[in-house]
Amino acid sequence: MRPQCFSRRERLVEKRDFEAAFSKGRKKRANPLLHACLLKKPGKTARLGLVVSRKVGNAVIRNRVKRRLREIFRKNKEKILSGTDVVLIAKPGIHNCAFGELEKIFLFEILKDHV
Template structure:
């Protein structure tokens, strides 16, 4: 399998300190059912963390949401700059299937690579 289609451990946020550092990150994007928080890192690639609380649903639902987010990140990670990303699922995401989650997270990931001055021009 090509490297662009994998999700190695080096592409994951695994330590609590990484998640805590993102807690007050200045870059946030609201998508339907998700909050995507990111911050530049000193590494050569983007890394993903996923937060799905028990308020969202039972273990089956939480695991499904995480699978969806990992798959979408796996397909988009080559186009992302070197950032740490935390995808925080909201209750609304429990009712979404993959075909509804994919465009929301892809839009969020595209937003990450856009410089802030370009964002203002694009939103008008």
């Protein structure tokens, strides 16, 4: 497997994984635009789950936000502790943020204690 890809093993896809992150994970409000739940599971790879509601915008905007957040995770996954499940919750207005600003929020506000 290529180290720079975003494989299926690195995605949160099942409802029970999201529920576990929401109920047992550490919640962080990094910004009015982006919130996160972090749950540590030893021995596994870091995984990402995204929640982008219709309040964020139409399908084009929601998909763009998801692509940006996935790319930020993919570029910085070696900085995240292995076994961490990260659920990012996008809030309305996030589509106005530049890519660099989102990356800064992700690295310095959400992951500052978890890298």
